[in-house]
Amino acid sequence: MTTTNQSLQTWVDQVAQLTSPDKVVWCDGSDQEYDALVEQMNETGTLSALNQETHPNCFLHLSDPQDVARVEHLTFICTTEKEDAGKNNNWMDISDAKEKMQGLFKNCMNGRTMYVIPYCMGPVDSPYSRCGVEITDSPYVVINMKIMTRMGASALARIERGDPFVKGLHSTGDLDPERRFIMHFPEEYSIMSFGSGYGGNALLGKKCHALRIASWQAREEGWLAEHMLILGLESPEGETHYIAAAFPSACGKTNLAMLIPPESYKDWKIWTLGDDIAWLHMDNEGQLRAVNPEAGYFGVVPGTNAKTNLNAFDMIQRNTIFTNVGQTADGQPWWEDKKEGEPAIDWKGRNYDKNVGPAAHPNSRFTVSATENKAYSELAEAPEGVPISAIVFGGRRRELAPLVYQSKSWQHGVLIGAGVASETTAAATGKVGLVRRDPMAMKPFCGYNFADYWAHWLSFSERSSKLPQIFHVNWFRQDADGRFLWPGFGENMRVLEWIIRRCKGSADAVETAIGYLPTDDGLNLDSVNLNEGDWAALRHVDKEQWLSEMQDVGEYLRSYGDRTPSKLLDEHQRVVNNLSA
Ligand code: OXD
Ligand code: MN
Numbered sequence: 001m002t003t004t005n006q007s008l009q010t011w012v013d014q015v016a017q018l019t020s021p022d023k024v025v026w027c028d029g030s031d032q033e034y035d036a037l038v039e040q041m042n043e044t045g046t047l048s049a050l051n052q053e054t055h056p057n058c059f060l061h062l063s064d065p066q067d068v069a070r071v072e073h074l075t076f077i078c079t080t081e082k083e084d085a086g087k088n089n090n091w092m093d094i095s096d097a098k099e100k101m102q103g104l105f106k107n108c109m110n111g112r113t114m115y116v117i118p119y120c121m122g123p124v125d126s127p128y129s130r131c132g133v134e135i136t137d138s139p140y141v142v143i144n145m146k147i148m149t150r151m152g153a154s155a156l157a158r159i160e161r162g163d164p165f166v167k168g169l170h171s172t173g174d175l176d177p178e179r180r181f182i183m184h185f186p187e188e189y190s191i192m193s194f195g196s197g198y199g200g201n202a203l204l205g206k207k208c209h210a211l212r213i214a215s216w217q218a219r220e221e222g223w224l225a226e227h228m229l230i231l232g233l234e235s236p237e238g239e240t241h242y243i244a245a246a247f248p249s250a251c252g253k254t255n256l257a258m259l260i261p262p263e264s265y266k267d268w269k270i271w272t273l274g275d276d277i278a279w280l281h282m283d284n285e286g287q288l289r290a291v292n293p294e295a296g297y298f299g300v301v302p303g304t305n306a307k308t309n310l311n312a313f314d315m316i317q318r319n320t321i322f323t324n325v326g327q328t329a330d331g332q333p334w335w336e337d338k339k340e341g342e343p344a345i346d347w348k349g350r351n352y353d354k355n356v357g358p359a360a361h362p363n364s365r366f367t368v369s370a371t372e373n374k375a376y377s378e379l380a381e382a383p384e385g386v387p388i389s390a391i392v393f394g395g396r397r398r399e400l401a402p403l404v405y406q407s408k409s410w411q412h413g414v415l416i417g418a419g420v421a422s423e424t425t426a427a428a429t430g431k432v433g434l435v436r437r438d439p440m441a442m443k444p445f446c447g448y449n450f451a452d453y454w455a456h457w458l459s460f461s462e463r464s465s466k467l468p469q470i471f472h473v474n475w476f477r478q479d480a481d482g483r484f485l486w487p488g489f490g491e492n493m494r495v496l497e498w499i500i501r502r503c504k505g506s507a508d509a510v511e512t513a514i515g516y517l518p519t520d521d522g523l524n525l526d527s528v529n530l531n532e533g534d535w536a537a538l539r540h541v542d543k544e545q546w547l548s549e550m551q552d553v554g555e556y557l558r559s560y561g562d563r564t565p566s567k568l569l570d571e572h573q574r575v576v577n578n579l580s581a
Contacts, residue, residue, distance in 0.1 A: 002026060005160050008133060011167055012116055015135050019171065020107045021114035027142055029152015037139045046140060050322065051331035057319045060333065061140055062349055063197055064175045068324060069363045070200040070207070070249075070428045072444050075182040077212065079448075086449025087560065088439075097183045101169075101192040104179060108171045108194075112137040118156035118165075119149035121210050121279075121293035126383035128223075128281050128291045130214065131159050132166035134204045141170060141202050144321060144367050147296040149205045166190065166213050168204035172197045184208060186216035186447045199298050199323070199365060200427075210277045210293045212447035218279070219448065219456045222463075227441045228278035229257040230290045232271035232377050232386065233496055240271070241500045244278045244290050244468075245392035246417070246441040249427030250363070252475060252488070254299045258311035258375050261493045264526040268493065271377035272311070272370070273386060275299065280388065286464030289385035294370070300427070301325055301364045305339040308489050315372040322366055326352060326359025335360035362426035389503045394473040395422030395438060400545050401474035403486055403538040404495045405515040406502055410461040412515065413470025415571045418454050419553040420472075437556050451563035458567050469503045472515070477538060485534045494523045512541050513578035543579055550576050 003009050003026075016024050027033060038059060041047035050058040077085035078097040085091040092100075115136050122129025134145065145151050159165050168191040173179055180195030191208045193201055200207045214225035228244040247253050257275040261268045274292025283289050299312060301322065306313050316322075316333075326334045329344040336358050343352040343359035352359050370376055379386050393416055395401070407413035417440040424434045428444060437443065439450055446453050460467055473495060475488040498518055501507035509516035517539050525535065554572050557564050 003156060003160060008159060015169055016114060019105050019109035019114060021109035021112055021137065024114045024116065026116045027152055029146060034143055034146050037143050041139050050333055054332050055317055059321055061321060061323045062347060063324055065348055066177050067175050067196050067198050068361050069198060069426060070444065071180060071196065072428050074180050077184050077186065077447055079187060084448055086451065088443060088446060088450040094185060101183055101194060104173060104194045105171060108173055109137045115142050117142060117145050117151055118159055119145060119151040119205050120155035120158055121149060121205055122291045123381050123383050124150050124154045124158055126291055128279055128385060131155055131163050132168055132205055132209050134168040134170060136170040138172050138197055138202060140197055144203050145205060147367050147369050148203055148294055148298060150295055166209050168209060170202055170204055184212045184447060186213055189213055207445055211445035216447040224280040226278050226280060227445055229253040229275045230273035230278050230292055231257050232273060233500055234269040234271065236267035241389040242386040243390045243392060243496065244388050247394045248422040248438045248441045250300050250425035251396050251422060254297060254312060255309045255489060256492060258309055258373060259493055260310055260490050262490045265493050270375055272373055272375045273377050273380045282464060286466050288388045288468055290388050291385040292380055296367060296369045298365055298367050301366050302336045302360050302362055305337055311373050311375050314374060315368055316366045319372060320366050320368040324361040324364035335364060388468045390471055390499050391468045392471045392473055393417045393420050393440065395420050396476045397474050398476065398478045400549060401472065402517060402541060403477065404471060404473045404498065405517045406509065407470040407515050410467050411458060411567060411571050414454060414457045415568055416470060416472050418557065418568060449563060451560035454568050455565040458565055471499050485538050487529060491528055498523050513575060514541055514546060547579050550579060
């Protein structure tokens, strides 16, 4: 297969000339192509079959031990003006970056096959979707992209009808961390990624395109590309409301998106539309609508079990690519907190020894099609997306943030989003457990200056009077002994229900300086196991702690200099005044 799109053909030819592959293969996205690649990778040892009786069509990939997570310090936004990338990003001059990357890519595919992957982020027939083409020398990338995107012939047809596309060039190179760079050129909608085979660095449709490049494009075109799950909450009366929620990496987006309601909510249902990325567009009536640009899940494996996330646990019993998990003696995948079986081999392929380390890497992943999820909503394919009633921000905070609170206005909600902070996790290399500012959970993913991004968020209130309500949640509040105050997982349903009742105007709330909180009897706590005093603690707003938090937030916002929108600073001052009153 080649293409009738001249600019695509020219770019592919240029890349082939630069990288000198042995052959060039245009991917059609078919099942036969997937199966043939899996077979080939099994032969070369980059993939191994797991127990096919218990886990049909499941395979394991063990990556280079130094290539197991996103590398934020090696990820760059390259723009003409440094200020456009902002202090939230590493910046490199465009020509310096290109020169560096040309050097790395030169002849790097010698002895390898170059795959050309046309893909579409979002339903192929949606006006909200955007296309891309990834060129890679990694068959692992090809099979993952097949699951994670609408890949191949249908995407190419859309590109050939004249749809603009993002150009992504990727090579695993020699996996040397010293020669690893993930470069973005948002002004020309292109990406160059070298030296890593890890998901977020290598599956370019995901973080690089659908968040970093798309956030830039979204600002130009008047929409939002966000690090958000999308779920539908169906009441016993059959009414469904849609929620988009932003939490930092490995903070439970997948679990919330697939939540199974507890016994006292047995007639309610949660539908999953997406677990990681939402593209939010405003329709002609001023309604914000969401599409999930992805077609699969690239989820964190450890901690997944029948209790924490039964839907995910069930869906990864078949047709799944596992990366960096351990194995039982009979070849079943194994990870910490699986609550089933015993590990025999660890993620480095060695005999498991608990004194040496975990069986599965803490950032080990599953890649699986969204349609394998029992809670999958077919509206994930709807070209017009779904109407969003509520936007939820959240982080992993031991202290301070109450279980749930609601903003007083859109502007206040943007401040709440901009002030999100969370403990770092294993999804990126670096220290785990440090609290850092992660506005809108987009710190690693916003492709431009955060100050301009907040201004873009604020601008939505000028375009519509029926924007979603904005909330903040914290499932991770602990007491002084480190005990979690809230059981989380399925019980989070109670919070979601309150959120929807607030959107409909049918739940009372207590007004505080930081926003509206549930009243004492505001949440249905029927059969939840809370200790005496926990419910009050989960709603406690400590003024001193909050004043100090707001001082921190203020300094953070002002550190973006003149570009920080004055509206946001005014809103910040309003909250500080209320806290001090
Ligand atoms: C992810 C991440 O893989 O956020 O989704 O790191
Ligand atoms: Mn993510």
